[in-house]
Amino acid sequence: xxxxxxxxxxxxxxxxxxxxxxxxxxxxxxxxxxxxxxxxxxxxxxxxxxxxxxxxxxxxxxxxxxxxxxxxxxxxxxxxxxxxxxxxxxxxxxxxxxxxxxxxxxxxxxxxxxxxxxxxxxxxxxxxxxxxxxxxxxxxxxxxxxxxxxxxxxxxxxxxxxxxxxxxxxxxxxxxxxxxxxxxxxxxxxxxxxxxxxxxxxxxxxxxxxxxxxxxxxxxxxxxxxxxxxxxxxxxxxxxxxxxxxxxxxxxxxxxxxxxxxxxxxxxxxxxxxxxxxxxxxxxxxxxxxxxxxxxxxxxxxxxxxxxxxxxxxxxxxxxxxxxxxxxxxxxxx
Amino acid sequence: xxxxxxxxxxxxxxxxxxxxxxxxxxxxxxxxxxxxxxxxxxxxxxxxxxxxxxxxxxxxxxxxxxxxxxxxxxxxxxxxxxxxxxxxxxxxxxxxxxxxxxxxxxxxxxxxxxxxxxxxxxxxxxxxxxxxxxxxxxxxxxxxxxxxxxxxxxxxxxxxxxxxxxxxxxxxxxxxxxxxxxxxxxxxxxxxxxxxxxxxxxxxxxxxxxxxxxxxxxxxxxxxxxxxxxxxxxxxxxxxxxxxxxxxxxxxxxxxxxxxxxx
Numbered sequence: 101x102x103x104x105x106x107x108x109x110x111x112x113x114x115x116x117x118x119x120x121x122x123x124x125x126x127x128x129x130x131x132x133x134x135x136x137x138x139x140x141x142x143x144x145x146x147x148x149x150x151x152x153x154x155x156x157x158x159x160x161x162x163x164x165x166x167x168x169x170x171x172x173x174x175x176x177x178x179x180x181x182x183x184x185x186x187x188x189x190x191x192x193x194x195x196x197x198x199x200x201x202x203x204x205x206x207x208x209x210x211x212x213x214x215x216x217x218x219x220x221x222x223x224x225x226x227x228x229x230x231x232x233x234x235x236x237x238x239x240x241x242x243x244x245x246x247x248x249x250x251x252x253x254x255x256x257x258x259x260x261x262x263x264x265x266x267x268x269x270x271x272x273x274x275x276x277x278x279x280x281x282x283x284x285x286x287x288x289x290x291x292x293x294x295x296x297x298x299x300x301x302x303x304x305x306x307x308x309x310x311x312x313x314x315x316x317x318x319x320x321x322x323x324x325x326x327x328x329x330x331x332x333x334x335x336x337x338x339x340x341x342x343x344x345x346x347x348x349x350x351x352x353x354x355x356x357x358x359x360x361x362x363x364x365x366x367x368x369x370x371x372x373x374x375x376x377x378x379x380x381x382x383x384x385x386x387x388x389x390x391x392x393x394x395x396x397x398x399x400x401x402x403x404x405x406x407x408x409x410x411x412x413x414x415x416x417x418x419x420x421x422x423x424x425x426x427x428x429x430x431x432x433x434x
Numbered sequence: 435x436x437x438x439x440x441x442x443x444x445x446x447x448x449x450x451x452x453x454x455x456x457x458x459x460x461x462x463x464x465x466x467x468x469x470x471x472x473x474x475x476x477x478x479x480x481x482x483x484x485x486x487x488x489x490x491x492x493x494x495x496x497x498x499x500x501x502x503x504x505x506x507x508x509x510x511x512x513x514x515x516x517x518x519x520x521x522x523x524x525x526x527x528x529x530x531x532x533x534x535x536x537x538x539x540x541x542x543x544x545x546x547x548x549x550x551x552x553x554x555x556x557x558x559x560x561x562x563x564x565x566x567x568x569x570x571x572x573x574x575x576x577x578x579x580x581x582x583x584x585x586x587x588x589x590x591x592x593x594x595x596x597x598x599x600x601x602x603x604x605x606x607x608x609x610x611x612x613x614x615x616x617x618x619x620x621x622x623x624x625x626x627x628x629x630x631x632x633x634x635x636x637x638x639x640x641x642x643x644x645x646x647x648x649x650x651x652x653x654x655x656x657x658x659x660x661x662x663x664x665x666x667x668x669x670x671x672x673x674x675x676x677x678x679x680x681x682x683x684x685x686x687x688x689x690x691x692x693x694x695x696x697x
Contacts, residue, residue, distance in 0.1 A: 128603045156602040169600040173618045182614070183604035234605065 102289050102296065104270035106141075106237070111281035111302075112274045114291035115313060120274040121166070123291075124240045127272065128163045129156035140270075141237055157186070162236035162269070166243040168227035170215040176202060176226045177211040183234040201229040205259060221252040228263060239269040245280055257283055278317040282306065290314055308432045310351065319386075321354040321400050327431065338397035341373040343426040350431045356391055358428035359402035361420045363412055374424040380417045383409065390414075394422045461680065468677055469670040476674040484651045485659035486678060492567065492655060493635035496574040500582040500631045508583045508627075512590035523587075527580040537576050538644025545572060546645075569646035570653050574635040582631035589623025629690045633683055 102123070104110040112120045125131040127138055129146065132153070138145040140161075145154045162183070170179050180198035185191065202208050205225040210218050218226065224247070231239060244260060245253055261284055264271055275281055281288045282302040290298040290305065290313070298310040309315040315322035325334035327346035333339055342352070360366070366375060378396020385391075390409050393401050400422050404412070412420070469476060476482060510516075511523050529537050545552045547562040556562045563569040597619065601611040617624075639657040646653040648662065656675050664672040 125599075130599045130603060156599075157605045157607055161603065163600070163603040165596070165600060169594070169597055171597060171601070171615060182601070182606070186601070186604055186606035186610055230604070 102272070104238075104272050104287075106270050107268055108287065109264050109271040109273060109285045111285035111288040112272065112291050113278065113281045113288050113314075113317075114276065114297075116276060118291045119294045120276075120291055121242050124163065124242050124272065124274055127238065127240055128161050129154065129159050130163075160237040161240060162231035162234055162238070163240045164227050164231040164242060164244055166246055168215070168223050168247070170223055170227055170230070172215055175212050175214055176207065176218070176222075179215070179226055180230045180233050183230060187234060197233060198229070201233040202226065205229050205263065219252075220248055221256055224248060224256055225259065228260065232263065232267060232269075236269050239264075239267060239271045241271065241273040243275055244273060246275070246277065260284060278306070278314075307353075308351070309353065310434065315353065318353075319356065321356065321359070323352050323354065323398055323429075324434070325350065325352075330426065332429070332431070334398050336398055338376065340398075340424070340429055341426045342429050342431055344431065346431055349434050351434045352429050352431040354400065354424055354429055356401045356403035357389075358424060359394075359400055360423045361392060361394060361402045361404060361408075361412065362423070363420065365421050366423050373426050374429075375421055376423075377419055377421050380414055380420055383414055392420075394420050396422065400424075464673060464677055464680065468673050472670065473674055476671050477678060479671075481650055482659065482671065482675055485654055485656045485675065488567065488570070488651070488654065489636055489656040489679075492570045492574055493632055495571045496578050496635040497582075497628060497632045499571070499575050500579045501628065504579050504582045504627075504631070505586065508586035508590060511583070512587045513595070527584050529577050530580045530584070534577050534638065534640030534642075535644050538573060538641040541573060541576055541641065541645040545569075564645055565647045565649060565653060567646075567652055570642055570655060573641040573645040574638045577638050577641050578631040578634040581634050582627040585623050585627030585630055586620065589620040589627070592623075593619050625690055629686060633686065636679065636683070 114120050137147045144152050177198045181194040184194035207225045210222050289296050306318045325332045327350045329345050330342050378394035381393030381395040383392050389403050544550050545563045547556050598611050601615045648654050648658050660672045660675045
């Protein structure tokens with residue numbers, strides 16, 4: 101069950117095709133439910149088992165679409181005023197409130213322009229204003245920043261953050277970008293294969309990822325296994341030594357920068373507890389660092405400097421040795 | 435937008451000029467041969483006025499029928515999935531490519547006094563469509579409505595229906611969504627389809643003369659009157675009526691073109 105309180109921002113994070121947008125369309129009433137229940141502020145909006153269904157236009161919900169869906173034949177201010185007009189607000193009042201909403205989001209200068217004559221960032225903020233101006237009890241944001249290029253994203257993210265802080269709605273945002281979830285959400289739900297894989301605050305989820313999907317987004321190695329004392333027998337084969345004494349099923353993360361790679365067996369390593377060989381896998385440039393996957397038991401990703409790539413002659417492939425200090429393995433219950 | 439400038443090609447320019455002149459010459463012919471001195475007298479003769487009046491009434495009625503019945507049909511074809519849709523589309527737009535006189539025969543067999551539907555109608559009410567003004571409207575609708583349907587359908591099809599979702603999520607009822615989102619967005623194709631159907635109705639000849647006959651004042655529209663005048667040697671009358679149709683058509687075309695651009 102996904103829930104959100106008033107004034108809270110909840111992010112639904114998941115890979116494309118996991119059913120995130122479908123959840124938003126269902127909450128807005130644009131998609132009929134087969135089962136389950138949608139409840140808002142004590143009112144049931146939809147419950148097929150009891151033949152209850154509130155029409156989309158009767159729901160106190162605002163929805164911002166990934167591709168904005170601004171009305172091409174209306175100006176920005178008319179787009180924003182649309183929801184107010186449809187809900188019976190007087191024309192002049194609606195336009196004033198729409199203009200004020202555009203002002204707050206810093207796009208007052210495009211008030212008279214049609215969407216076709218606005219930049220992507222301007223359209224995004226007009227769409228945001230349109231979804232929020234009716235003061236919905238539930239505000240739904242579908243990938244609010246996905247369509248923006250990197251240069252405007254940071255700016256708009258800050259504005260969206262400010263706007264959401266002011267909002268008294270329960271805010272539900274769908275995203276596949278971990279950074280958006282961390283920057284904007286109070287709580288997050290990880291959606292995988294149509295179900296909830298993990299939930300918690302962004303800090304909790306990123307510190308203790310429970311699935312490979314989340315671990316990959318955070319950019320850490322995730323291993324799963326059975327602990328007996330300081331020995332961790334991994335599910336996929338292989339064995340690691342941990343600093344803490346543990347027992348039972350555990351998950352553990354290992355940051356790539358805590359993994360060292362060498363061409364020869366590191367005999368002189370301070371602690372040679374976790375040393376194992378593997379083949380050079382994918383090599384990716386991440387900013388000014390390079391990530392190297394070492395295909396072994398277990399397979400692990402290490403972070404090295406570009407200089408090390410040359411020194412180790414990684415382009416040639418072949419065998420590497422990976423080593424990890426026991427204290428760098430951070431275990432937690434699954 | 436600036437198009438790339440192409441080098442002058444004498445072959446293309448020459449062929450294009452011939453093509454343009456091909457259309458311009460006949461109109462010039464009409465204008466130069468027009469009986470300007472007796473123009474008002476010819477047009478204001480009661481037979482010409484009757485024909486023009488009937489053309490106007492029948493074509494407007496046809497356009498109204500196209501809007502009332504053609505709109506739902508176009509909507510169904512564009513928005514609703516059902517079995518046999520391709521067949522329905524094919525049959526309802528067939529009159530666009532059918533020789534109109536064939537349409538007239540088909541109409542007689544269906545709605546004529548001895549027709550499939552016409553016979554029971556006649557025996558029940560004593561009314562029969564052929565040789566009546568409603569018969570003219572039926573013949574014109576049969577030929578003209580498909581132009582409206584096909585134009586509107588493509589307009590509805592090219593519209594992003596998710597904009598309607600967006601409007602509903604903003605609190606708009608189905609009627610408001612239609613009025614404030616759907617209608618403005620399909621307006622250019624709605625206007626184009628209306629004008630196409632209307633002008634096709636104005637010019638309708640084959641189906642009308644076959645199904646409704648050629649009764650002056652009742653079923654003789656301007657194209658029929660022009661044909662009769664021409665073939666009975668009253669060439670001045672034919673030219674004068676033709677010019678009226680040219681002027682009206684030109685005015686409508688120019689007027690709607692500007693309007694659909696603005697939309």
